[in-house]
Amino acid sequence: MREKIAIQGIEGSFHHQVAREYFGQEVLVDECRSFREVADSLLANRASGAVMAIENSTAGTILPNYALIDEHNLQITGEHYIPIYMNLMVLPGQKITDIKKVCSHPMALLQCQTFFKDYPKMQLIEDTDTAEVAKRIRQQNLKKVAAVASKAVASIYGLEILQEGIQTMKSNSTRFLVLSSKDTTPVSGANKASLKLVLENKRGSLVSILNIMRDFDLDMTKIQSVPVIDVPWKYAFFIDVLFNEEEEFQKVLEVLTGLTEELKVLGIYKNGLS
Numbered sequence: 504m505r506e507k508i509a510i511q512g513i514e515g516s517f518h519h520q521v522a523r524e525y526f527g528q529e530v531l532v533d534e535c536r537s538f539r540e541v542a543d544s545l546l547a548n549r550a551s552g553a554v555m556a557i558e559n560s561t562a563g564t565i566l567p568n569y570a571l572i573d574e575h576n577l578q579i580t581g582e583h584y585i586p587i588y589m590n591l592m593v594l595p596g597q598k599i600t601d602i603k604k605v606c607s608h609p610m611a612l613l614q615c616q617t618f619f620k621d622y623p624k625m626q627l628i629e630d631t632d633t634a635e636v637a638k639r640i641r642q643q644n645l646k647k648v649a650a651v652a653s654k655a656v657a658s659i660y661g662l663e664i665l666q667e668g669i670q671t672m673k674s675n676s677t678r679f680l681v682l683s684s685k686d687t688t689p690v691s692g693a694n695k696a697s698l699k700l701v702l703e704n705k706r707g708s709l710v711s712i713l714n715i716m717r718d719f720d721l722d723m724t725k726i727q728s729v730p731v732i733d734v735p736w737k738y739a740f741f742i743d744v745l746f747n748e749e750e751e752f753q754k755v756l757e758v759l760t761g762l763t764e765e766l767k768v769l770g771i772y773k774n775g776l777s
C-alpha cells in the first residue's frame with residue numbers, strides 16, 4: 504500500500520506542493536483543515552508521515568506548531584524549503600474594484616500586508632488554506648471574493664489572476680518540516696538536528712550551552728524561545744544545529760544533558776538547504 508502523508512490544506516495548497524516534491528508526484532495525501540488535525544492524523548495512523556510549515560521568511564515562525572510537535576512527541580525526519588509567490592485571484596470577469604473580501608490562510612495574508620495597504624476597503628479574512636478558498640469561490644460561484652494562492656491553484660480551480668506576486672518580499676520562502684509519529688530508522692547522511700532545551704533560570708545558563716555548541720563546532724541555524732505554558736514567564740529553547748559527524752554530535756548531547764533541566768531531540772535529519 505502506498506504511504507499517505509498528512510498535509511494542512513487541499514490539492515494545490517503549498518503543503519500539497521511540498522508533499523509532492525518531497526515524497527513524489529503521486530503521493531497520497533490526507534487533507535487536514537488545521538495543523539492540529541495534521542498531528543491527529545499521524546497519531547491515529549491515518550498517515551505515515553506529515554508535512555507541517557514551521558516558518559516563513561517574511562511572516563515569521565508558526566509558534567503553535569512547535570508546541571504541537573513537542574506535545575505529541577512527533578519526530579522530525581526531514582525539512583523542505585520552497586519559494587512562495589502569492590497571487591490575487593477571482594472568478595473570471597471580476598475586476599479588482601469588485602473585490603469586497605479576500606480570504607486566505609493567515610500566514611498567506613501576513614505575507615501580503617504591504618499590497619493590501621493600497622486596498623483598505625478589501626476585508627481580509629483568515630481561512631483554512633489558500634487552495635480551499637479558490638475551490639469554494641469556483642464551486643459556489645462567489646463574486647466579489649478573492650483568494651490569495653499560488654498560480655497552480657488558479658489553474659486547478661479555474662480562477663483568473665488579477666495581480667501576480669503580491670507577497671511583500673520578492674524572495675519569500677517557507678520552511679516545512681517532515682514529521683513522523685514513530686521512532687524512525689536513522690536518516691542516512693543526516694547533518695542537522697532540532698533540539699528542545701529547558702534551562703534553569705540562572706545567570707549564564709543559555710550562554711554556557713551556546714559556548715559548548717561553539718566548542719564542538721556546531722553551526723546553530725535557529726534559536727526560538729517558546730513559552731512553557733504551565734510556568735508563566737519560563738521559556739523552552741528550540742534550537743536547530745548543523746553538525747559534521749553524528750558521533751561527535753552524540754557527545755555534545757551527553758555534555759548538554761548535565762546542563763539542562765530537559766533536553767529532547769526532536770529529530771536528526773538532512774539539511775534541506777544544502
Ligand SMILES: O=C(O)C(=O)C[C@]1(C(=O)O)C=C[C@@H](O)C=C1
Nearest residue numbers: 516517518556608610632633677
Ligand atoms: O494555505 C496553504 O496553501 C498552506 O500550505 C499553508 C501555508 C502556511 O502554513 O504557512 C504554507 C505556505 C505559505 O507560507 C502560506 C501558507
